[in-house]
Amino acid sequence: MNAGETMNFDPKMAPQEHVKQARDGLAVWDDIFRYAQSGFASISKDDFLRMRWFGIYQQRPNEGHFMWRIKIPGGRLRPHQLREIGRLAERYARGFGDITTRQDIQLHWLRIEDFPDAIDAVYRRAGLYTQFACGDCPRNITSCPLDDLAADQVLLLGDLVQRVSDMYRDGGTEFSNLPRKFKPSIAACPLHCHLPQINCVSTFLAARQSGGNREYGLGVMAGGGLSDKPHFAQSLRVFIPAADIPRAVPAVFRAVAHIFRDADQLRYKRGHARLKFLVAERGWQWFRDELEKRLGQPLAHDDAIVWPEGAVATDHMGIQRQRNGLYCVGVPVPCGRCTAAQMIALADLAERFAAAGDAEIRLSFRQNAFIANVPQENLPALCDALAAIGLPHDASPWRQALIACTGRQFCNLAVVETKDRARAILDYLEKNAPIDVPLMVSVTGCPNSCAQHHIADIGLTGIPVVLPDKRKVDGFNVLVGGRLGAEPRFAREIARKVPGDRVHHTIAALARFYMANRRTGPDGRPELFADFVARTPD
Ligand code: HEM
Ligand code: SF4
Structure with a gap:
């Protein structure tokens, strides 16, 4: 089914809807090869937008270079695949690449004429793909990096993430015209490290009592997302038993994408077009009813499955x-x-x-x-x-947990530089503020939250600052105490417009205060930074 053909198009919809209505994002594939011959200047404005459907995104200052996001479902790579990406980075991307917060690898500095060879390397030689890496479609499916490896894993998902990713890719126009981006996450991590509460649709490890035993399966959440209007996903209070997972999870992820695709009322305002707004407005019960209608059968309801219990902030380093x-x-x-x-x-x-x-x-x-x-x-x-x-x-624990978004170096929406700043902050903290547990520091170049500052222990969002001598410099608002799990909280702002060359002092002071005043739990573990923040007055 082609969403573009079946949706009720209305000229009052957002400008991007007009572009998609005129021609599907996926239709630009052949043009990429044509433009590689005819050059950057020949690319039409609308095709710049459509090329995002294959992960090709103009990089600041939009003068002939692109970033290219390579999808890596669940972040799983074989050595030959990473080697191929490394060689590509050497050839076309000025010798580097970025691992992203959705487990992708993003290259920069590609020119349009580089793509035929680059696509050959990624698609044919590495066996990866970039379809739906950007654009209004299902983005990379994130997962626990240790899924199926960790010793404490109680439920194994095998190649499920790859299968659902391929299902979206093979669906083509069935999924290529969603109202906006759509972020899925699939894992059964006992620590819920894959951040199910900030994705559009996600699974999480759940348990129910069955004949006196604890039976493990998956719960499902929908409607999470960050950006400047963060929402936690809501549990649909369902239980997918282990034996049903291989069949039920792809069916659920297909149906949720369809619900989103068909919500044409979201297509009027880009800032209000994510699935999270639909779930927040209609409620999780409505959403579950709608999902079951589309599945053609009910799911197993369980009102006790409300949260990913005990979610902590980790990505399992060590x-x-x-x-x-x-x-x-x-x-x-x-x-x-x-x-x-x-x-x-x-x-x-x-x-x-x-x-x-x-x-x-x-x-x-x-x-x-x-x-x-x-x-x-x-x-x-x-x-x-x-x-x-x-x-x-x-x-150091700082290095394990500090992340930074793309920032002004390449991002058109950025108001400050991030990656160099983050490295300078890191150098300072490692030398001057020892910690013994990782604290997630997020350096984000604007309120869009690509580095997830809302759920960070210490989050920075870029903002220009005018100094007393009238110089305009990069600065940051500082937020603290984000956490997921049974009592999720978004980070709260505690300082505004801290100049960039001072912000490391603010972070160091916060870390020292935590180290000196945190409590130790009955299990001997130190209190989470977020819990320390929650009980500490401003
Ligand atoms: C309105 C515009 C945008 C919004 C609301 C937005 C929001 C977000 C959010 C919330 C994430 C968090 C990751 C996650 O979902 O787990 C993310 C990821 C990301 N964003 Fe953005 N973003 C926007 C535009 C951009 C632009 C223009 C760039 C760069 C040029 C960018 C680069 C990234 C990157 C590299 C990631 C990492 C995840 C991935 O591989 O998809 N974003 N974005
Ligand atoms: S948070 Fe803002 S500055 Fe950073 S990559 Fe996203 S859109 Fe760009």
Whole structure:
């Protein structure tokens, strides 16, 4: 079905709807190759928008270069795939790439004439795709980076994330004209690290009592999202038993995308076009009824499944023993920015040190990486090799949890620079404010929250600041105390317009205050930063 053909188009809808109505985003594929011949100047304004459907996005200052977002479902990569991306970064992207908060890899500096070869590398040589990486369609499906690996995993999902991603891709025009972007997440992580509460639709590990036993399955949430109007997703209070997961999850994710696609009332205002507004307005019961109508059968209702219980802020950094007895090594990547040489080296190290045939690299939404399936005896040599390429596995807790959005370097919406600032903040904090647990610091270049400042321990949002001597400099509003789980809270603002060259002092002071005054729980663990903030007056 082509949404463009079936929707009730109204000329009063947002300008982007007119572009999609004139021609589907997916129809631009052949034109990318044509434009590669005819050059940047020949690209029509509307096709710049349509090219986003294949992850191709103009980069600031819109003078001939593009960023290219490569979709990596669940952040799972084989070494040859990462090596191919590294080589691409070397050839066309000035030698670097960014791991993103949706487990993608984003390259910059590509020219339109580079795409035929770059597409060949990603699609054919790496076996990856970029369809629906940007645009009004289902974005990369995020997952727990240790799904199916972690020793405490009670439910295994196998290739489910990849299958649902391929379902969206193969659906083509069935999913290519949604009112706006659509963010799915699928995992059964016992820590709910995959942030189910901030996605449009997500699964999370749930349990119910069955004949005196605890039965594990998946719950489903819908309607989460950040940007400048953050919403937590609402649980649909359903339980998908383990045996039903392979069939039911793709069906649910297809039907939820259809509900969103058909909500034409969202297509009038771009700032009000996300699924979260529909769920907030109509309520989760309405949404569940609608979902069941489309599925043609009821789901198992369970009013006790309200939250991902006990969600904590982690992306599992560190070295851990997997369920199969091999080990997984977390590799903190400052701000997600990796040189091409580091990407290629990570691929080589995975091949060299992981068990033969099982080498895997996983990416996390904290912009970090993992090397999976490493035999214990290879750990020391792998760790030395990681340090030698500038990515030590045992970097400070600050380095593990600091993330930064694209910012002014490449983003047209940014009001401040972010990645360099984040690295300077990191250097200062590592030297001057020791901590013993990771605190998520998010450096975000505008209120859109691409680095998720609303759920950070300490979130910064860029804002221009005018100094007393009238100089205009980059500054930040400072927010603290975001958390997910059973008592979710968005971070609250505690300082406005802190000049960029002072903001590291603010963060260091907050960290010292926490370290000196936090409580220790009955389990001996320190209180979460967010809980400390919640009980501390402004
Ligand atoms: C109205 C415009 C935009 C809004 C509301 C927005 C919002 C967001 C949000 C909330 C995320 C959080 C990640 C998540 O969903 O888990 C995100 C991710 C991201 N955004 Fe934006 N964004 C916008 C435009 C842009 C632009 C113009 C750029 C860069 C040029 C950008 C770059 C990114 C990147 C790199 C990610 C990481 C996730 C991925 O791979 O998809 N965003 N965005
Ligand atoms: S948060 Fe703002 S500045 Fe940062 S990448 Fe997103 S849109 Fe750009």
